[in-house]
Amino acid sequence: MPPIRSRAGKNRAVQRRFTPYFGNKIADIFLGDSSRHFTIHADLICKSSPYFRKKLQGNRKEIAGSCSICFDDLDTGDQQLTYCTTCGGNFHEECTTQWFKQSRGRLCPLCRGLWSKRCKNQSVRLLSLCQNDFAVYRDWLYSGHVTYDHAVQQDDFKPMVRAYLFSMYVGDVKFGTAVLQAMLDWYEDKGSYPDQDAVALAYGTYYDEDAIDRCYKENAANNLPGLHRLQRFLVDTYMAVAHATWFEDEDWHAYPHEFLRDLVVAMYYKHPAKNKWNIDTWKAELEAEEWSVQEQN
Numbered sequence: 519m520p521p522i523r524s525r526a527g528k529n530r531a532v533q534r535r536f537t538p539y540f541g542n543k544i545a546d547i548f549l550g551d552s553s554r555h556f557t558i559h560a561d562l563i564c565k566s567s568p569y570f571r572k573k574l575q576g577n578r579k580e581i582a583g584s585c586s587i588c589f590d591d592l593d594t595g596d597q598q599l600t601y602c603t604t605c606g607g608n609f610h611e612e613c614t615t616q617w618f619k620q621s622r623g624r625l626c627p628l629c630r631g632l633w634s635k636r637c638k639n640q641s642v643r644l645l646s647l648c649q650n651d652f653a654v655y656r657d658w659l660y661s662g663h664v665t666y667d668h669a670v671q672q673d674d675f676k677p678m679v680r681a682y683l684f685s686m687y688v689g690d691v692k693f694g695t696a697v698l699q700a701m702l703d704w705y706e707d708k709g710s711y712p713d714q715d716a717v718a719l720a721y722g723t724y725y726d727e728d729a730i731d732r733c734y735k736e737n738a739a740n741n742l743p744g745l746h747r748l749q750r751f752l753v754d755t756y757m758a759v760a761h762a763t764w765f766e767d768e769d770w771h772a773y774p775h776e777f778l779r780d781l782v783v784a785m786y787y788k789h790p791a792k793n794k795w796n797i798d799t800w801k802a803e804l805e806a807e808e809w810s811v812q813e814q815n
């Protein structure tokens with residue numbers, strides 16, 4: 519791996535994130551067939567991930583915009599929210615309490631359906647192989663940081679790529695961005711960049727007995743914008759470190775063909791040949807060479 523200039527001292531953009539909304543309901547995330555599970559604030563995870571929202575809260579709409587009762591912002595961070603299990607509309611819990619007092623009967627202000635207190639499913643079961651990725655995800659939901667034990671993993675970027683694939687699995691684009699940012703930070707601080715295995719994982723050619731393929735790759739194949747984003751990130755990372763010796767040092771055969779193709783295309787557009795192909799110039803150079811060879815003889 520060639521040394522690169524570290525930019526560790528450079529000021530980084532402050533990571534911005536909205537104050538997380540926790541809600542007051544807890545969900546259990548089970549892993550595999552075991553009873554091992556994580557507990558998590560249901561609204562926190564459902565607000566961030568469409569996958570978990572569908573699993574835990576059915577047709578609940580995205581928490582955005584305003585409350586249909588008071589017309590204030592829903593997501594102020596300091597008010598409890600609730601939603602109609604029929605139409606999925608979101609409201610301030612306080613507003614629905616007032617609404618039910620004034621209107622006889624408990625009908626949804628939006629769809630007029632009978633308001634139900636019935637709890638949706640409060641647990642989700644993930645494959646056991648998601649455990650580490652989910653742990654990273656949960657930490658990020660609560661802290662806004664992607665924490666990842668580099669000391670143990672050395673320069674292994676595969677867990678990061680896996681975490682990105684997990685972000686696609688649960689449909690959380692913001693988490694995906696945070697993972698890429700964390701990879702960039704690691705790259706800047708330590709001067710190491712994703713190796714062949716990490717690239718192979720992103721390009722779907724990495725063989726793993728854990729069968730990450732079945733869990734994430736099929737999903738990734740259906741989620742092309744996210745996958746292309748990851749692949750472009752890796753290509754750009756390699757472009758940033760590429761210099762002449764890289765092409766001599768690296769084992770080309772270890773890389774997926776598609777990645778090398780993308781890399782070559784990207785490099786061509788970044789550094790197109792200065793002189794366009796010109797057969798006359800080339801002929802002239804050949805003749806000049808011929809003369810010099812003849813003179814030497």
Ligand SMILES: [Zn+2]
Pocket residue numbers: 585586587588589590609610613
């Ligand atoms: Zn309201």
Ligand SMILES: [Zn+2]
Pocket residue numbers: 602603604605606607626627628629630631
């Ligand atoms: Zn409704």
